[in-house]
Amino acid sequence: MRKEPEILKQSGLSITESRTKILELFYKNDGALAHADIEKKTAAAFDRVTVYRTLQTFVEKGIIHQIPTTDNSVLYALCKHNCAQGHHHDDHVHFICNNCEKTICLDDVTVPEVKLPKGFKKKQSAMVVTGVCGDCK
Secondary structure, three states, X not given: OOHHHHHHHHOOOOXXXXXXXXXXXXXXXXXXXXXXXXXXXXXXXXXXXXXXXXXXXXXXXXXXXXXXXXXXXEEEEEOOOOOEOOXXXXXXXXXXXXXXXXXXXXXXXXXXXOOOOOOOOOOOOOEEEEEOXXXXX
């Protein structure tokens, strides 16, 4: 059995063509995807709103996580560590290659703990490192 339907079931989501196809894109891709990338690859089948709503649902359910970028846009990548609805555990570093522009989750490199002032509460940490990836060196 393919991974996509099982993940949707485990997350309490109905299995629809749009959810299955969009999730499949994440499994076929090495790095993170932008909303525009997903739109291009599914344009014939799904409209912009369907893609947007699917991505938001996947984030809420802990299937994918958001990655901030240096130009203030957002990329999306599969969650790899027991994330669940409302509880993302993706406090790892994201690497953006200056040459090929690929964004890679560095799962074994964690974001350092930040000591916040009294009264502040952390929701999520994100760290982006830029440079040249192993493929482009």
